[in-house]
Amino acid sequence: MQTLDKPVERPIEDSLVIAGKTFRSRLMTGTGKYRTFEEMRHSIAASGSEIVTVAVRRVQTHAPGHEGLAEALDWTKIWMLPNTAGCQTAEEAVRVARLGREMAKLLGQEDNNFVKLEVIPDAKYLLPDPIGTLQAAEQLVKEGFAVLPYINADPMLAKRLEEVGCVTVMPLGSPIGSGQGIKNAANIQIIIENAKVPVVVDAGIGAPSEAAQAMEMGADALLVNTAIALATNPMAMARAMNLATEAGRLAYQAGRIPIKAYASASSPLTGTIGA
Known part of the structure; x- marks a missing residue:
C-alpha cells in the first residue's frame, strides 16, 4: 500500500513546462499556516508537489512561524517559488522579488528567476491590484524574472500580462483562504481558452472535488x-x-x-427479446 507521503508518479510526456523548466507535478503548494515544520514537510511530500511557494518578506523578517523556514525543506528536490506576499504596491513587489531571487541563490538554486507576483493593497478581501500587478510585471520581466502573476479572473488582464512576458497567469478561484471553491468559472474558462502560457488556478480551493473541477476545465496547474x-x-x-x-x-x-437535456440509454437497443 502506498504511504500518504509518497508522491504519485506521473507520465513524463504530460509534463508541465514553465519558462522552459519541466515539472511532472501539476500541483503547487505553499509553506504557510502549517502547525509545525514536520507537518509541512510530510504534507509537501504527500502532495507530490515540485514547486513550493515561500513568502519572501516573512522569511526575511523572521515573522512568527517562518523562522528557519528556508532551511526546513530540501531545496535540491523542490523548486522554490519566491512570493511577494504582503506587498501593497508595485514598487514594494519589485524590491521583494529581487530579495527572493537572492534567497533562492543562497539556497543553491543559482538559475532560479521565478517569482510569484502578488500586489495586494486590500486587507479585507485580499484581492490583487490589477494596475499595480501589471506595472510590477513589466519591470520584473525587464529584469529577467520569470513572472507568475496572481490576478483576479480577468481575461483582458490575463492577456495583457501574457503580452508583456509573464510565463503563467494565476487567476483566483475565490478569495485567498476562503475555501469557497471555483466562483469565477466562466472567466477562468475564457482565460484558459485564450492563454498561450500555462494557467494556474490559485486561491479559494477548499476540497479535492474543487481541485478536480479546475483541472477538468483545462487549467494547466493548481496552487x-x-x-x-x-x-x-x-x-x-x-x-x-x-x-x-x-x-x-x-x-x-x-x-x-x-x-444533454434528456436521457440516453446505455444498453444497446438491438438484439432485445421481443414480447
Whole structure:
C-alpha cells in the first residue's frame, strides 16, 4: 500500500513546462499556516508537489512561524517559488522579488528567476491590484524574472500580462483562504481558452472535488495551500489534492460526454427479446 507521503508518479510526456523548466507535478503548494515544520514537510511530500511557494518578506523578517523556514525543506528536490506576499504596491513587489531571487541563490538554486507576483493593497478581501500587478510585471520581466502573476479572473488582464512576458497567469478561484471553491468559472474558462502560457488556478480551493473541477476545465496547474495546511490531517488532504489534480487532468484529456437535456440509454437497443 502506498504511504500518504509518497508522491504519485506521473507520465513524463504530460509534463508541465514553465519558462522552459519541466515539472511532472501539476500541483503547487505553499509553506504557510502549517502547525509545525514536520507537518509541512510530510504534507509537501504527500502532495507530490515540485514547486513550493515561500513568502519572501516573512522569511526575511523572521515573522512568527517562518523562522528557519528556508532551511526546513530540501531545496535540491523542490523548486522554490519566491512570493511577494504582503506587498501593497508595485514598487514594494519589485524590491521583494529581487530579495527572493537572492534567497533562492543562497539556497543553491543559482538559475532560479521565478517569482510569484502578488500586489495586494486590500486587507479585507485580499484581492490583487490589477494596475499595480501589471506595472510590477513589466519591470520584473525587464529584469529577467520569470513572472507568475496572481490576478483576479480577468481575461483582458490575463492577456495583457501574457503580452508583456509573464510565463503563467494565476487567476483566483475565490478569495485567498476562503475555501469557497471555483466562483469565477466562466472567466477562468475564457482565460484558459485564450492563454498561450500555462494557467494556474490559485486561491479559494477548499476540497479535492474543487481541485478536480479546475483541472477538468483545462487549467494547466493548481496552487493549493490553506486547504492542505489547515485540514485536520494535512498529509491526507495533500495526498487527496494530489490525486484530484491527476484525476482532473486525465478527465480533461479524456474528454467528457456532452451534457444533454434528456436521457440516453446505455444498453444497446438491438438484439432485445421481443414480447
